[in-house]
Amino acid sequence: MINTTIDFLKYKRFFAIGCSFTDYCWPTWANIISKEIPNHYIYAQSGAGNFYIYQALIEAMIRHTIDKDDLVMIMFSNVTREDRFIKGRGWVTPGNIYYQSEYDDQFLTKHACQFGYLMRDLNLVHGCKLILDTIGCDYELMSIVPFHSERSDDKLMDNVEQVLDFYSATLNFVRPSVLETVFNNFWDSRLPRPQYHVAWQNEKYKDNHPTPSEHLEYLQTIFPDIAFLDSTLEFVNTANNAVLSENFTNDVIPKHNREVVSPGRLGSTLG
Numbered sequence: 347m348i349n350t351t352i353d354f355l356k357y358k359r360f361f362a363i364g365c366s367f368t369d370y371c372w373p374t375w376a377n378i379i380s381k382e383i384p385n386h387y388i389y390a391q392s393g394a395g396n397f398y399i400y401q402a403l404i405e406a407m408i409r410h411t412i413d414k415d416d417l418v419m420i421m422f423s424n425v426t427r428e429d430r431f432i433k434g435r436g437w438v439t440p441g442n443i444y445y446q447s448e449y450d451d452q453f454l455t456k457h458a459c460q461f462g463y464l465m466r467d468l469n470l471v472h473g474c475k476l477i478l479d480t481i482g483c484d485y486e487l488m489s490i491v492p493f494h495s496e497r498s499d500d501k502l503m504d505n506v507e508q509v510l511d512f513y514s515a516t517l518n519f520v521r522p523s524v525l526e527t528v529f530n531n532f533w534d535s536r537l538p539r540p541q542y543h544v545a546w547q548n549e550k551y552k553d554n555h556p557t558p559s560e561h562l563e564y565l566q567t568i569f570p571d572i573a574f575l576d577s578t579l580e581f582v583n584t585a586n587n588a589v590l591s592e593n594f595t596n597d598v599i600p601k602h603n604r605e606v607v608s609p610g611r612l613g614s615t616l617g
């Protein structure tokens with residue numbers, strides 16, 4: 347049965363796992379939930395793909411001995427990503443393979459296969475579900491875009507029905523994506539967007555990451571009966587106003603408190 351709410355008082359700890367949609371320079375859905383469950387851990391990294399997310403779940407399980415009294419929420423990323431742990435560099439997570447500088451065109455031509463990415467990542471999603479089922483804890487599976495999104499947008503992969511059908515039983519446990527639910531399958535459908543100066547371009551950067559209020563909207567959409575503390579709603583409203591202000595920069599307040607992020611990024615204690 348699909349849950350329509352989260353009973354925050356039920357859990358002793360909360361674990362959030364994902365990419366920049368989970369840990370960003372402003373509060374995300376994970377920080378909103380953490381206001382309701384103070385004992386929490388966030389395993390996430392900008393640019394991370396689902397291989398990183400799978401590794402993060404395993405490390406969190408081992409490090410914290412996740413049990414039936416905990417809540418685990420995973421927001422999966424898009425599948426066209428290449429994650430690698432490299433000694434001396436840590437986790438290298440450059441994001442979507444089609445919009446990055448870590449891997450050159452020769453690598454893409456030789457190794458990038460959308461069918462293969464989709465099959466690999468749906469195996470990882472299935473693996474995450476099996477791990478959580480074995481633990482016996484409550485969990486929620488979400489995603490930033492449909493898994494067969496070609497480039498993190500509304501353009502979907504062709505001829506992958508066989509893969510989607512094969513994993514349909516697992517996909518039934520994944521909530522509708524942020525792109526579908528909040529943005530109506532089009533990132534530019536929600537205006538205005540946060541804009542701020544960045545080092546790599548002269549004009550202000552328009553950021554399509556969900557704002558704090560859009561993260562709240564996503565939670566309220568997939569959990570229609572959820573109830574947040576007034577203090578949590580005020581936290582979201584204050585952060586959202588700051589993010590949309592003309593003076594916002596992505597390296598100052600209103601970042602969430604970085605102490606909520608798990609000490610020692612994934613793999614940093616192993617490399």
